Amino acid sequence: MKAVRVLSPTGMLGAGFAQSTVDRGLELGADVISVDAGSTDSGPHYLGSGTPKTTAAAVARDLRVLLRAAAKAGIPLVVGSCGTSGTDSGVDWVAGIVEDILSEEELDLSVATIRSEQRADFLKERLRAGAVHPLAPAGALDEATVDSCTHVVGMMGHEPIEEALRAGADVVLAGRATDTAVAAAFPLMKGMPAGPSWHAAKIVECGGQCTTNPRTGGVLATIDQTGFTIEPLDPDAACTPISVAAHMLYETVNPFRMREPAGELDVEDATYTALDDRRVRVEGSRFHLADQHTVKLEGARITGYETMSFTAIRDEHILANIEAWTDLFDKVFTERVAQTLGLDGTEYSYDLRRYGYDAVLGALEPATRPPREIAVMLLVRAATQELATAVAKVANPLMLHLPTPDMAYLPSLAFATSPAETERGPVYEFVLNHVVDTRTPTEMFRIDHRKARSHD
Amino acid sequence: MTDQTTPTFGDLALEVRSKNAGPFWVTMELFMRDEAGYALAAAPANVNEDVIAALYDVRAEDVQIFRIPALNVVKISFPRPVSQGGLHDRDVHAGQHHVPLAALRAAPPEPV
Numbered sequence: 001m002k003a004v005r006v007l008s009p010t011g012m013l014g015a016g017f018a019q020s021t022v023d024r025g026l027e028l029g030a031d032v033i034s035v036d037a038g039s040t041d042s043g044p045h046y047l048g049s050g051t052p053k054t055t056a057a058a059v060a061r062d063l064r065v066l067l068r069a070a071a072k073a074g075i076p077l078v079v080g081s082c083g084t085s086g087t088d089s090g091v092d093w094v095a096g097i098v099e100d101i102l103s104e105e106e107l108d109l110s111v112a113t114i115r116s117e118q119r120a121d122f123l124k125e126r127l128r129a130g131a132v133h134p135l136a137p138a139g140a141l142d143e144a145t146v147d148s149c150t151h152v153v154g155m156m157g158h159e160p161i162e163e164a165l166r167a168g169a170d171v172v173l174a175g176r177a178t179d180t181a182v183a184a185a186f187p188l189m190k191g192m193p194a195g196p197s198w199h200a201a202k203i204v205e206c207g208g209q210c211t212t213n214p215r216t217g218g219v220l221a222t223i224d225q226t227g228f229t230i231e232p233l234d235p236d237a238a239c240t241p242i243s244v245a246a247h248m249l250y251e252t253v254n255p256f257r258m259r260e261p262a263g264e265l266d267v268e269d270a271t272y273t274a275l276d277d278r279r280v281r282v283e284g285s286r287f288h289l290a291d292q293h294t295v296k297l298e299g300a301r302i303t304g305y306e307t308m309s310f311t312a313i314r315d316e317h318i319l320a321n322i323e324a325w326t327d328l329f330d331k332v333f334t335e336r337v338a339q340t341l342g343l344d345g346t347e348y349s350y351d352l353r354r355y356g357y358d359a360v361l362g363a364l365e366p367a368t369r370p371p372r373e374i375a376v377m378l379l380v381r382a383a384t385q386e387l388a389t390a391v392a393k394v395a396n397p398l399m400l401h402l403p404t405p406d407m408a409y410l411p412s413l414a415f416a417t418s419p420a421e422t423e424r425g426p427v428y429e430f431v432l433n434h435v436v437d438t439r440t441p442t443e444m445f446r447i448d449h450r451k452a453r454s455h456d
Numbered sequence: 457m458t459d460q461t462t463p464t465f466g467d468l469a470l471e472v473r474s475k476n477a478g479p480f481w482v483t484m485e486l487f488m489r490d491e492a493g494y495a496l497a498a499a500p501a502n503v504n505e506d507v508i509a510a511l512y513d514v515r516a517e518d519v520q521i522f523r524i525p526a527l528n529v530v531k532i533s534f535p536r537p538v539s540q541g542g543l544h545d546r547d548v549h550a551g552q553h554h555v556p557l558a559a560l561r562a563a564p565p566e567p568v
Contacts, residue, residue, distance in 0.1 A: 043548045245526065245527055249531055253477045253481050349543055366556055429542050430479040
């Protein structure tokens with residue numbers, strides 16, 4: 001092949017895109033459709049619990065359009081980081097949605113799934129072999145941390161996806177994968193050079209984000225032997241050298257260097273040239289193969305259970321004295337928890353947030369003007385849900401009636417809901433920021449070729 | 457010297473934004489309006505590792521700054537001070553943490 005055209009309809013499966021964006025991509029001769037279905041960006045809950053952020057109906061709507069398009073054009077569809085976090089449950093969830101659509105639409109497509117969840121035994125064996133290394137700012141990993149995780153996934157590179165495609169899969173549903181591997185796998189398999197393939201993959205990973213109107217449809221990248229050309233699929237949007245180059249800044253620590261399992265993308269000397277008013281040519285991207293292929297781990301564990309309570313203050317005297325009110329709250333609350341539940345500060349923790357005042361930035365807040373109202377959110381975390389709720393309920397009379405120290409009467413504050421407390425269930429934290437030295441690029445991933453239901 | 461009449465970087469920028477770069481890092485960008493604004497934002501006297509460390513209460517040696525004249529952009533990355541999604545994380549996507557940077561006032565270049 002002289003060139004490979006990658007159609008990226010959206011930055012997130014389930015976010016939605018117009019049918020016309022995909023139609024336009026097929027008209028332009030797309031050779032593959034790639035779409036990312038996951039991210040860590042919304043926090044550790046999704047990996048920790050193995051549940052998706054997106055709703056099934058939205059994912060099914062997008063997949064129906066993409067599966068029809070793939071079948072019509074006879075081109076593969078690659079979906080990465082299925083189910084938000086790429087756990088095995090996320091892959092199974094998307095695979096179930098795909099099976100239903102293939103059956104309903106009578107589409108004859110073969111489906112491969114790639115699992116990326118990692119067993120603790122395997123990780124501990126690699127840890128003992130000295131094959132697990134921290135990434136800044138993490139420290140060395142220990143076995144107890146591995147055991148504490150509810151789910152651990154490895155971020156696959158292009159290699160397992162390429163293997164599934166070579167084996168004949170029409171649809172590849174990958175567990176956790178780098179955002180770029182999803183789009184880079186097919187052009188790499190077709191012999192396109194690594195620099196342009198990975199750079200194009202980074203540019204298209206968020207769909208229309210690299211255009212002048214990120215809310216419109218997706219983009220098409222045409223990768224060839226010397227570089228790639230990028231164009232938006234919405235006729236009213238444009239890619240400009242600035243909009244394309246600026247996308248390298250998005251969610252990256254370093255805008256010039258990006259590590260992948262197989263090596264490092266280097267765009268230090270890349271040039272961005274306008275071909276016309278909506279297409280950009282990119283050349284000079286390089287990819288340096290690493291001496292050691294590595295797979296990055298993501299893991300999450302339960303840190304406790306939370307209960308949230310929420311009240312609001314409009315009284316101008318309390319607003320003017322909110323620091324004194326907060327100090328009094330902290331004092332009375334911790335005393336009452338000790339007095340009634342017999343707990344000291346080691347058995348629970350809490351965060352009192354003053355929305356409208358300084359909740360978002362805390363001590364970093366530069367503004368000094370008095371707010372019109374303040375919403376007070378109390379988050380209590382403890383080892384069990386029952387305990388977290390018990391502590392939050394001790395705060396209830398304070399969130400209703402606590403005055404400032406100089407007030408001679410009890411105010412009544414504005415609870416937002418009844419009951420005031422909401423149980424948030426288990427809460428999680430990301431604990432792994434480490435890479436594993438692999439022996440083969442595919443050893444940590446498991447490919448299954450599933451037959452479409454229409455074959456049964 | 458800067459005072460309240462000195463423009464902030466936010467005043468001189470097309471956009472100032474912040475976002476997670478993975479679960480353990482924050483990154484933010486000053487997209488300056490023109491070369492003059494870029495010159496102020498890129499001047500090490502105005503934006504350097506120590507300024508960012510003081511502004512965000514992080515360690516100066518952990519701060520990475522990228523000055524990109526072709527885009528009139530200064531990009532700043534540092535490890536997330538608070539664990540993402542944890543009890544004390546008030547900005548899960550770190551999408552509002554550009555505000556202190558945008559409020560910073562640029563000292564005009566010293567006359568030569």
